[in-house]
Amino acid sequence: TTRSALRLIEQGSEPFDAGRLARAATPHGSAGNGAVMRCIPVALRYHGNVEKLIRASTQQAAITHADERCTWGAAAVNLAARELLHGNRYFVEEVLHRLADRAPRALLEAIRRVPWEEEGALPITVAREAGYVVHCVEIAFWCAVHRPSLEDALISLAEAGGDTDTNAAVAGALLGARDGETAIPPRWRDQLVNGAGIAELAERLARAGL
Numbered sequence: 001t002t003r004s005a006l007r008l009i010e011q012g013s014e015p016f017d018a019g020r021l022a023r024a025a026t027p028h029g030s031a032g033n034g035a036v037m038r039c040i041p042v043a044l045r046y047h048g049n050v051e052k053l054i055r056a057s058t059q060q061a062a063i064t065h066a067d068e069r070c071t072w073g074a075a076a077v078n079l080a081a082r083e084l085l086h087g088n089r090y091f092v093e094e095v096l097h098r099l100a101d102r103a104p105r106a107l108l109e110a111i112r113r114v115p116w117e118e119e120g121a122l123p124i125t126v127a128r129e130a131g132y133v134v135h136c137v138e139i140a141f142w143c144a145v146h147r148p149s150l151e152d153a154l155i156s157l158a159e160a161g162g163d164t165d166t167n168a169a170v171a172g173a174l175l176g177a178r179d180g181e182t183a184i185p186p187r188w189r190d191q192l193v194n195g196a197g198i199a200e201l202a203e204r205l206a207r208a209g210l
Contacts, residue, residue, distance in 0.1 A: 002034050005064040016059075019066035031069040033136040035061035037166045039074040040173040043081035044205035050098065053078055065133075072103035073133040076111060077170060080141060084177035085206075092141060110138040114145055125162040136163065140170040150175040150183040 004025060008018035023030055039057055046053035057078045058071040065071065076095055083091035092114055099108060122142055123135040139157070147153035153175055157168045175183060181199065189195055 002032075002064040009063075015063045016066075019062045019064055022064065023066040030065070031067045031133045032065060032131045033070075033073070033133040033163065033166045033170070035065040035070045036073045036077050036133055036136055036140075037169050039078055040081060040177075041202075041205055042074075043078035043085070043177070044202055045209050046078075047082045047085050047206065048209045050079070050082070053082060054098070067133075068104050069107055070133050072099060072107055073137045075099065076103065076107060076137055077140065077174070080144065080174055081177040084144065084174060089178075092145065095141075106134050107137065110134050111141055114138060114141045117142060119146070124157070124160045124167065130163045131166065136166055136170055139167050140174050143171040144174040144178055147171075147175065150179055151185050151188075 002022075004022035005015075005018040008021055009015055013021065039060060042056045042060060043053060046056055054075045057075040061071040061074040076099060079095045079098055080091045083094050088094060092111060096108065096111060099111075117138075119142075122139055123132075124139060143153040143157070147156070150172060153171050154168045157171060158164050160167075181189075192198065
């Protein structure tokens, strides 16, 4: 829906109208994971204010992914990142508490499974559902709960197949929030294009949220 929404905006539609129209044009609705893939800067900026974080998370998602599973999926990921940034390893319970009676049931049920879910049950390669936002959130939460390191998590996700780029992006964001920049192997950081600029921007966003 991202391409459709951006085309509508280019043609003069208001951003939130574009998101709704793009979703309506999809026969069975669309719950892709593009909005959760890009949502983490919101957590950095608003980690000091939960309600602003939730509002900005859902709004940034709705411009291209108006389905409630997408908007609340972005809120769930950013709430998890906030808790991990603040040192709370029991973030799953806090996210469920914050989103109870607000987020779609499918999303809440997926998050609720995470603490006890076996790795083999993760929905990494599900036929016809690659890119489904609920699966992406579940996988990222699972990695942040169970994986010992960011490197281990990202290598495992890359090897597992499925929607590897988004699964690794979202899981990596949560593990980065959990373990900090030093969790990223230097050999990876050194190859980033404009890595120093990205790090500086992240610092500025985080400081603005204090």
